[in-house]
Amino acid sequence: MKATLTEKIMARAANRDSVKPGENIWINVDILLTHDVCGPGTIGVFERELGENAQVWDRNKVVIIPDHYIFTADEKAHRNINILRDFVKRQNLPYYYDPGTRDYQGVCHVALPQLGHVRPGEVIFGTDSHTCTHGALGAFATGIGNTDAGFVLGTGKLLVKVPETLRFNLTGSLPQGVTAKDIILRIIGDIGVDGANYCAMEFLGEAVTSLSIEERMTICNMAIEAGGKNGIMNPDEKALEYVRKRTDKPFEPLFADADAPVAAEYNYDVSEFEPCVAAPHLPSNYKPASQCQDIKIDRAYIGSCTGGKIEDFIMAAQILKGRKVKVPTFLVPATVEVAEGLLTEKVGGKALVEVFAAAECEDIAPPSCAACLGGPIDTFGRTSGNEVVISTTNRNFIGRMGSKDSQIYLASPFTAAASAVNGYISDPRAFFAANI
Amino acid sequence: MSSISEPIRGRVYVLEDNIDTDLIIPAEYLNLVPTIPEEYHKLGSYAMAGLPVSFPPFTDKETGKTPYAIMIAGRNFGCGSSREHAPICLGAAGVKAVVAQSYARIFFRNAIATGEVYPLESTERLCDIFKTGDEAEIAADLSTIKDSGGTVHQLKPVGAVAPVIEAGGIFGYARKTGMIGN
Numbered sequence: 052m053k054a055t056l057t058e059k060i061m062a063r064a065a066n067r068d069s070v071k072p073g074e075n076i077w078i079n080v081d082i083l084l085t086h087d088v089c090g091p092g093t094i095g096v097f098e099r100e101l102g103e104n105a106q107v108w109d110r111n112k113v114v115i116i117p118d119h120y121i122f123t124a125d126e127k128a129h130r131n132i133n134i135l136r137d138f139v140k141r142q143n144l145p146y147y148y149d150p151g152t153r154d155y156q157g158v159c160h161v162a163l164p165q166l167g168h169v170r171p172g173e174v175i176f177g178t179d180s181h182t183c184t185h186g187a188l189g190a191f192a193t194g195i196g197n198t199d200a201g202f203v204l205g206t207g208k209l210l211v212k213v214p215e216t217l218r219f220n221l222t223g224s225l226p227q228g229v230t231a232k233d234i235i236l237r238i239i240g241d242i243g244v245d246g247a248n249y250c251a252m253e254f255l256g257e258a259v260t261s262l263s264i265e266e267r268m269t270i271c272n273m274a275i276e277a278g279g280k281n282g283i284m285n286p287d288e289k290a291l292e293y294v295r296k297r298t299d300k301p302f303e304p305l306f307a308d309a310d311a312p313v314a315a316e317y318n319y320d321v322s323e324f325e326p327c328v329a330a331p332h333l334p335s336n337y338k339p340a341s342q343c344q345d346i347k348i349d350r351a352y353i354g355s356c357t358g359g360k361i362e363d364f365i366m367a368a369q370i371l372k373g374r375k376v377k378v379p380t381f382l383v384p385a386t387v388e389v390a391e392g393l394l395t396e397k398v399g400g401k402a403l404v405e406v407f408a409a410a411e412c413e414d415i416a417p418p419s420c421a422a423c424l425g426g427p428i429d430t431f432g433r434t435s436g437n438e439v440v441i442s443t444t445n446r447n448f449i450g451r452m453g454s455k456d457s458q459i460y461l462a463s464p465f466t467a468a469a470s471a472v473n474g475y476i477s478d479p480r481a482f483f484a485a486n487i
Numbered sequence: 488m489s490s491i492s493e494p495i496r497g498r499v500y501v502l503e504d505n506i507d508t509d510l511i512i513p514a515e516y517l518n519l520v521p522t523i524p525e526e527y528h529k530l531g532s533y534a535m536a537g538l539p540v541s542f543p544p545f546t547d548k549e550t551g552k553t554p555y556a557i558m559i560a561g562r563n564f565g566c567g568s569s570r571e572h573a574p575i576c577l578g579a580a581g582v583k584a585v586v587a588q589s590y591a592r593i594f595f596r597n598a599i600a601t602g603e604v605y606p607l608e609s610t611e612r613l614c615d616i617f618k619t620g621d622e623a624e625i626a627a628d629l630s631t632i633k634d635s636g637g638t639v640h641q642l643k644p645v646g647a648v649a650p651v652i653e654a655g656g657i658f659g660y661a662r663k664t665g666m667i668g669n
């Protein structure tokens with residue numbers, strides 16, 4: 052029987068030959084991811100329900116990556132990290148990335164694949180809605196709450212509904228200056244913030260395979276912004292190589308049947324796409340960047356699991372090279388690996404850090420979620436008034452970056468950097484035409 | 488058919504579409520851990536703290552509780568984050584049920600898994616019919632909601648999640664079905 056990739060992974064995880072959308076099934080979990088915001092509550096549920104001496108189901112399958120509230124004086128944030136440390140010690144967990152030590156990584160969704168914890172064909176649950184990022188490597192990955200995570204921690208299983216699949220066939224090649232971020236913002240603009248509610252979003256086609264792994268992650272990362280349960284892509288040779296470089300663990304990839312029955316199918320030729328923004332206060336408020344040139348911005352923000360990967364900074368640097376920003380521009384590498392890349396990767400013969408310094412961006416922050424979700428009052432880049440922000444992050448809800456009065460425009464790194472240079476929302480293609 | 492011991496009666500708080508988790512519980516309060524009892528109550532006092540100031544206050548400053556037992560909303564309630572703090576802060580504030588046209592998947596799931604609030608689905612756009620402060624009553628079988636004028640509005644059947652609701656959440660359900668021991 053023909054099946055989507057999500058159905059195939061779920062069937063195997065349920066020890067069945069096949070599954071049907073709408074069925075509620077118990078599946079076995081390969082990786083449980085948690086962080087400092089939801090980890091303590093997950094541990095609390097686990098111990099309340101299963102006892103203080105309960106053991107986690109498999110210590111090699113639990114990954115804890117603190118990333119949200121790291122560089123803050125907030126006492127509870129520190130207390131929460133201590134709860135994680137204490138649990139890791141008692142349970143003797145090997146995959147814990149402790150802040151303040153050499154093990155610290157940064158944003159969990161960028162670190163998880165970098166550390167080799169994402170493998171094609173596997174089932175990943177995380178206490179964070181952007182866990183859907185990991186579908187870019189052909190895993191079934193989705194966000195869950197503390198109670199479900201506490202259950203997984205104890206049993207290694209979870210009762211889930213098999214989602215219907217929406218298939219997105221992406222053909223054509225992206226024009227210069229147009230990125231994965233523009234693809235996903237366009238799709239969310241078309242189908243709406245609940246357009247994929249309860250559904251798997253499967254992305255197939257040559258426009259997907261021609262993207263880098265990081266760009267694929269940008270697309271799957273925002274599946275949740277359309278309400279999707281997961282985003283997923285076939286693991287091609289590029290994906291398999293990415294994974295093999297990062298782990299010795301064996302894995303068995305599965306692949307979607309391109310003609311499997313699905314709930315709906317969407318066909319896009321991405322060569323018609325253009326740089327865009329999502330205007331406040333929903334990720335579905337799609338607007339071509341070229342039509343927003345009347346919007347002045349107060350700051351630019353490049354960071355997060357969506358837009359803080361090394362390729363995002365390379366894109367920003369291609370625009371910022373030899374130019375100066377007109378508004379404060381905040382740069383937050385997602386992980387330590389990305390931060391190191393800022394020193395070693397070059398654009399126009401100069402390291403990214405030099406490009407950004409010469410462009411007069413703010414000093415680069417240490418890797419973490421930072422102002423992507425507002426956070427404690429002393430968070431780097433947090434808004435405090437009615438700032439208009441252009442940001443490479445994934446959510447522009449009221450108050451998302453701190454202040455309820457600020458306005459967030461979501462955009463690609465090209466568009467964010469071009470806007471930072473001009474001081475108003477700008478179409479980055481003009482910069483390419485000017486021969487950057 | 489799922490049912491609870493008695494009808495849910497109380498005043499309603501009415502919101503429209505796409506009420507996201509940053510409005511329900513802003514990130515600055517996510518340093519609170521819901522399984523720590525004092526922090527559970529604190530989370531309740533911050534329920535809906537992300538709403539713009541032009542909205543009527545949701546919780547009472549003194550008690551940290553809400554005078555509204557029922558939340559009524561439009562489409563896609565609870566979109567955004569997987570933070571379980573969202574259904575928990577509503578439950579901790581004293582909300583018993585949310586009645587929306589539709590839910591974002593993770594909020595719905597977290598509401599059921601925790602047993603904190605009943606996420607019920609309306610068949611009509613009730614946020615255009617009810618006004619904040621109106622009295623309402625949800626039948627014990629969770630099939631209808633009655634407005635203060637006595638009109639009865641149908642709710643959608645809770646469906647496949649009924650056994651999980653009845654068991655009080657995912658752990659209760661797993662114990663009942665023998666998935667995990669008592």
Ligand code: SF4
Binds near residue numbers: 159160354356445
């Ligand atoms: S970077 Fe932003 S969206 Fe990503 S995990 Fe952190 S807070 Fe969430």
